[in-house]
Amino acid sequence: MKKPISIKLNGSVRAVEIEPSDILLDVLREKLGVKSPKIGCERGDCGVCTVIMNGRTVRSCLVLAIEADGAAITTIEGLQADGPTPLQQSFIKNNSFQCGFCAPGMVLSATELLAKNPDPDEEEIKEAISGNLCRCTGYEPIIKAIREVARNAPKSSRGKRR
Amino acid sequence: MSDPFKFVGTDAQRIDGVDKVTGAAQYVDDLDFGPNLLHAEIVESPHAHAEIVSINTSAAEKVPGVVKVVTGKDFPYTFGLYMQDRYIFAKDRVRFVGEQVAAVIARDPKTAKRAAALVKVKYKPLPFVLDLKEALSSHASLVHPNLANYRHVPWFFPREKTNIAHWRKTRKGDVEKGFAEADVILEDTYTVPRYAHCAIEPHVIVGLYDLAGRLTLWSASQSPYTQRNVFAEAIAPFGLTHKDVRVITPYVGGGFGGKAGVSMEILGVALALAVKGSPVKVRWTRAQEFYNTYQRQGVIAHIKLGAKRDGTITAIDHTLHWDAGAYVEYGANVVNAVGLSATGPYRVPNVKIDSLCIYTNLPPGGPYRGFGYSEFGFGLESHMNRIAQKIGMDPVAFRRKNAIKEGDTLAYGAEMNPSGLHEAIDRVAAEVEWGRKEESENPNEVIGKGFACFWKAPAMPPNAASAAFLKFNEDGSVNLTVSGMEIGQGFLTVMAQIAAEVLTVPVSKIRVELPDTDRNAYEWQTVGSHVTWGCGNAVRAAATEAREKMLETVHRALGFEKKDLYLENEMVKCRTKPDFALPFKSFVINGIQTSHGNFLGGPILASGMFMPEFTSATGDPETSQGGHPNVHYTVGAAAVKLAVDKATGKMRVLKAVLGVDVGKAINPDLVRGQVTGGLLQGFATALYEDIRYSKQGKLLNPNFTDYKIPTAKDTPVEIVPIIIEVAQPDGPFGARGVGEHTMIPTAPIIANAVEDAVGVRIKTMPVTAEKVLLALKGIDYDDVKGDTMGLCFMDKAENYKFNVGAAKGK
Numbered sequence: 001m002k003k004p005i006s007i008k009l010n011g012s013v014r015a016v017e018i019e020p021s022d023i024l025l026d027v028l029r030e031k032l033g034v035k036s037p038k039i040g041c042e043r044g045d046c047g048v049c050t051v052i053m054n055g056r057t058v059r060s061c062l063v064l065a066i067e068a069d070g071a072a073i074t075t076i077e078g079l080q081a082d083g084p085t086p087l088q089q090s091f092i093k094n095n096s097f098q099c100g101f102c103a104p105g106m107v108l109s110a111t112e113l114l115a116k117n118p119d120p121d122e123e124e125i126k127e128a129i130s131g132n133l134c135r136c137t138g139y140e141p142i143i144k145a146i147r148e149v150a151r152n153a154p155k156s157s158r159g160k161r162r
Numbered sequence: 163m164s165d166p167f168k169f170v171g172t173d174a175q176r177i178d179g180v181d182k183v184t185g186a187a188q189y190v191d192d193l194d195f196g197p198n199l200l201h202a203e204i205v206e207s208p209h210a211h212a213e214i215v216s217i218n219t220s221a222a223e224k225v226p227g228v229v230k231v232v233t234g235k236d237f238p239y240t241f242g243l244y245m246q247d248r249y250i251f252a253k254d255r256v257r258f259v260g261e262q263v264a265a266v267i268a269r270d271p272k273t274a275k276r277a278a279a280l281v282k283v284k285y286k287p288l289p290f291v292l293d294l295k296e297a298l299s300s301h302a303s304l305v306h307p308n309l310a311n312y313r314h315v316p317w318f319f320p321r322e323k324t325n326i327a328h329w330r331k332t333r334k335g336d337v338e339k340g341f342a343e344a345d346v347i348l349e350d351t352y353t354v355p356r357y358a359h360c361a362i363e364p365h366v367i368v369g370l371y372d373l374a375g376r377l378t379l380w381s382a383s384q385s386p387y388t389q390r391n392v393f394a395e396a397i398a399p400f401g402l403t404h405k406d407v408r409v410i411t412p413y414v415g416g417g418f419g420g421k422a423g424v425s426m427e428i429l430g431v432a433l434a435l436a437v438k439g440s441p442v443k444v445r446w447t448r449a450q451e452f453y454n455t456y457q458r459q460g461v462i463a464h465i466k467l468g469a470k471r472d473g474t475i476t477a478i479d480h481t482l483h484w485d486a487g488a489y490v491e492y493g494a495n496v497v498n499a500v501g502l503s504a505t506g507p508y509r510v511p512n513v514k515i516d517s518l519c520i521y522t523n524l525p526p527g528g529p530y531r532g533f534g535y536s537e538f539g540f541g542l543e544s545h546m547n548r549i550a551q552k553i554g555m556d557p558v559a560f561r562r563k564n565a566i567k568e569g570d571t572l573a574y575g576a577e578m579n580p581s582g583l584h585e586a587i588d589r590v591a592a593e594v595e596w597g598r599k600e601e602s603e604n605p606n607e608v609i610g611k612g613f614a615c616f617w618k619a620p621a622m623p624p625n626a627a628s629a630a631f632l633k634f635n636e637d638g639s640v641n642l643t644v645s646g647m648e649i650g651q652g653f654l655t656v657m658a659q660i661a662a663e664v665l666t667v668p669v670s671k672i673r674v675e676l677p678d679t680d681r682n683a684y685e686w687q688t689v690g691s692h693v694t695w696g697c698g699n700a701v702r703a704a705a706t707e708a709r710e711k712m713l714e715t716v717h718r719a720l721g722f723e724k725k726d727l728y729l730e731n732e733m734v735k736c737r738t739k740p741d742f743a744l745p746f747k748s749f750v751i752n753g754i755q756t757s758h759g760n761f762l763g764g765p766i767l768a769s770g771m772f773m774p775e776f777t778s779a780t781g782d783p784e785t786s787q788g789g790h791p792n793v794h795y796t797v798g799a800a801a802v803k804l805a806v807d808k809a810t811g812k813m814r815v816l817k818a819v820l821g822v823d824v825g826k827a828i829n830p831d832l833v834r835g836q837v838t839g840g841l842l843q844g845f846a847t848a849l850y851e852d853i854r855y856s857k858q859g860k861l862l863n864p865n866f867t868d869y870k871i872p873t874a875k876d877t878p879v880e881i882v883p884i885i886i887e888v889a890q891p892d893g894p895f896g897a898r899g900v901g902e903h904t905m906i907p908t909a910p911i912i913a914n915a916v917e918d919a920v921g922v923r924i925k926t927m928p929v930t931a932e933k934v935l936l937a938l939k940g941i942d943y944d945d946v947k948g949d950t951m952g953l954c955f956m957d958k959a960e961n962y963k964f965n966v967g968a969a970k971g972k
Contacts, residue, residue: 033194035185035192036185038189038192038362038415039191040448041866042447042448043448043865043867045448046448046866075185076185080184084180084183084184088183088184091179092176092179092180092183093175095173095832095835096183097179097182097650098416098649098651098839099182099361099362099363099413099414099415099417099649100178100183100413100415101189101361101362101415102362103182103183103187107183107185125874126874126875127875130874133362133871135361135362135871136416136839137835137838137839138842138843138877138881139838139842139872139874139877141835141838143877
């Protein structure tokens with residue numbers, strides 16, 4: 001029993017037919033062609049499927065696609081209309097990632113953090129990304145890059161998402 | 163001393179950074195194969211050991227959307243890297259819970275899953291062995307009754323009609339005499355359980371056997387060429403040769419050894435052959451990732467160490483029994499590597515090492531970052547502290563006194579390579595303020611410090627080779643193709659830096675391409691922390707060949723003497739003609755026009771190759787003397803400052819220091835990345851990662867809820883990496899490998915710091931808060947640990963006293 005839904009995905013309205021049991025992550029990857037949210041554990045533990053739904057990060061493996069009907073979803077592809085954001089540039093500059101599999105989810109969690117709290121301290125950064133597992137880096141270069149971009153942002157632009 | 167290099171030794175930005183941070187990086191599961199892509203679900207054994215009586219697939223085959231159901235009858239072949247003891251599908255018997263018995267291929271994953279539940283397998287349960295003592299007993303059930311008939315590398319020594327798959331013996335000097343000379347002898351047993359790699363990307367493979375008979379695999383792997391070789395050998399009965407098999411490896415989401423060799427990928431090969439013309443995907447769930455790839459092997463290590471009153475080590479007798487699981491095609495080489503190196507980085511005149519690879523009915527063991535050195539390091543480096551205490555010597559001074567030096571004789575008779583071990587010991591001790599007692603502001607917390615040395619050599623066949631192809635583009639940029647794998651360590655960037663240094667082309671103008679066995683040059687596999695060294699040498703050779711060709715072209719076209727020509731800033735220059743500067747882009751494709759109007763030269767292409775020609779695996783089976791199995795050791799030291807809460811047993815890492823001799827840091831920032839990453843991964847194994855099996859051999863915690871890996875909140879307060887550079891003479895710009903090493907010392911520094919802080923010695927990993935608190939209350943964890951075996955052993959550690967001499971078999 002297919003059902004049509006519509007998602008505002010990275011700024012474009014996308015219509016898609018789904019089964020009521022379909023998971024948002026699978027619909028994004030298989031039906032809408034957005035591959036940056038990854039499949040890591042399928043039970044909400046690892047955070048590689050993170051997307052921003054209506055302004056908040058969610059684990060798209062724990063969301064039914066039907067719940068996203070009418071929602072605005074941002075994946076990492078949608079962050080960078082004008083090229084990599086200052087946060088992404090800081091990650092690139094700091095060699096923050098190794099294998100990179102956790103990077104899309106990590107970028108989105110950190111983006112959400114900076115939108116809500118433009119100048120987080122180290123503990124706040126750790127708390128914000130603690131749902132995104134990284135097995136390679138020991139997190140240190142990721143935390144450093146987030147701190148750097150928070151510190152360097154001009155006061156007036158802090159809190160704005162690009 | 164000023165560094166003569168422009169690109170080597172700099173913190174170059176990763177050349178894969180933009181791909182990964184923008185989401186452009188594609189991993190196997192991200193590749194599109196169109197609507198004809200099929201999906202597989204695996205039918206798994208619920209038994210640790212059983213005969214397969216019958217398999218009925220008829221109900222599954224009737225489900226609409228099912229394309230094919232495959233069983234062991236369709237693929238009665240074995241495979242394996244060092245020993246061919248593994249089956250594509252379990253054929254007559256299953257040997258661990260979760261082993262593949264059959265597969266359902268369907269149009270979509272949900273249908274495959276539903277149909278797999280309808281495959282009826284009738285089993286006759288057999289006695290199983292989970293415990294090492296049981297596995298070695300005279301009445302033990304044999305995991306592989308057919309062991310004597312398996313093909314294996316010549317340096318393995320299986321014992322037929324036993325569960326001993328390999329026994330590496332190393333003998334040097336006279337241990338009895340050594341112990342007689344000792345003033346102090348300490349003997350004890352240490353145990354290390356299994357661990358899981360937990361790369362965040364699960365294993366996945368897509369196979370396509372096309373209508374022309376060409377087999378292509380897209381594989382999340384560290385080992386594209388080794389996979390091609392193992393695949394081609396396993397399916398030779400189908401008439402495919404190496405040129406018909408192609409392995410493509412896009413970005414891979416972490417490896418740590420778990421994606422080395424061939425594990426579940428063999429299923430992608432078999433299933434592709436079963437559905438000619440359609441691509442088929444096998445993607446592991448997180449649970450399968452835990453129980454059906456490789457796990458780090460458990461070990462029970464019995465150490466007897468003798469030392470003189472002045473701190474000189476006189477002898478070591480180190481016996482290691484490894485729980486290698488149901489198949490040891492790769493894991494037996496971990497056992498082998500340890501059998502050669504379990505002295506640790508110390509000068510020991512009299513050595514007896516027995517390293518035994520033992521089959522059990524648990525998931526297959528295999529390589530994991532450190533390749534056995536983490537496992538034996540826990541016991542050995544704990545023991546080093548304890549014997550130092552016994553003779554009343556500072557544990558750092560004791561290590562320093564015995565630390566191995568260049569030219570010292572190794573356990574197997576070869577000479578030690580150049581080493582900065584003493585520098586590492588001194589600088590790490592200074593950084594952690596060794597000897598200074600520190601106090602916590604929290605009255606419940608006690609601060610202790612722990613110290614350990616480490617070493618590791620790549621474990622490779624003696625002829626493991628690397629190769630590289632390099633070509634220039636019209637604008638003077640470079641494409642480099644190698645088959646070392648970017649598993650996160652920064653391999654691509656380091657290869658670009660090496661080529662950049664030779665060619666004077668900036669790193670940003672060099673693209674290093676991910677492996678495709680049809681196109682890229684050969685690499686054995688990306689394991690053992692050897693690719694910076696081995697593949698780096700190949701890349702350096704390729705770049706040098708390209709340089710020679712460029713100089714030759716200029717010489718032929720313009721008449722300059724080759725000896726006067728050199729490269730600088732992407733131009734060919736001439737020492738005798740200072741105003742001459744020919745940009746690469748003017749000639750590296752189209753050649754140089756002569757005074758006659760014709761062109762000389764053409765596209766600049768080059769190749770490079772490296773194989774260590776001095777190694778051999780011909781050591782005597784009874785002593786290991788006579789061969790040269792290891793290329794070199796990377797050495798170092800590490801220390802931790804640890805706060806232990808006396809009320810809860812909880813521990814916090816306040817400061818971790820790790821000094822490692824990398825020969826030459828091609829990219830210091832990437833070395834620091836290996837230190838921070840390896841330390842955290844290691845601390846997790848030391849403190850809380852804790853695998854549990856039921857007494858029927860079923861893994862109880864195959865997920866991140868119940869098997870905790872570190873989050874951002876579990877990081878040490880401070881990490882200090884120390885890079886030491888004592889050049890490796892045969893390394894590219896002096897480099898030797900680093901990657902695995904940073905994880906190796908983590909467990910013993912924790913155990914040693916716990917003892918320093920609160921006076922209890924934990925001899926079983928992990929050193930959990932629970933164990934520390936129980937020990938503080940005088941309770942032995944082994945008395946209360948309960949029913950789920952976290953280990954390769956169910957009894958108390960001290961009850962595993964194996965008499966190696968008496969083990970049965972020839």
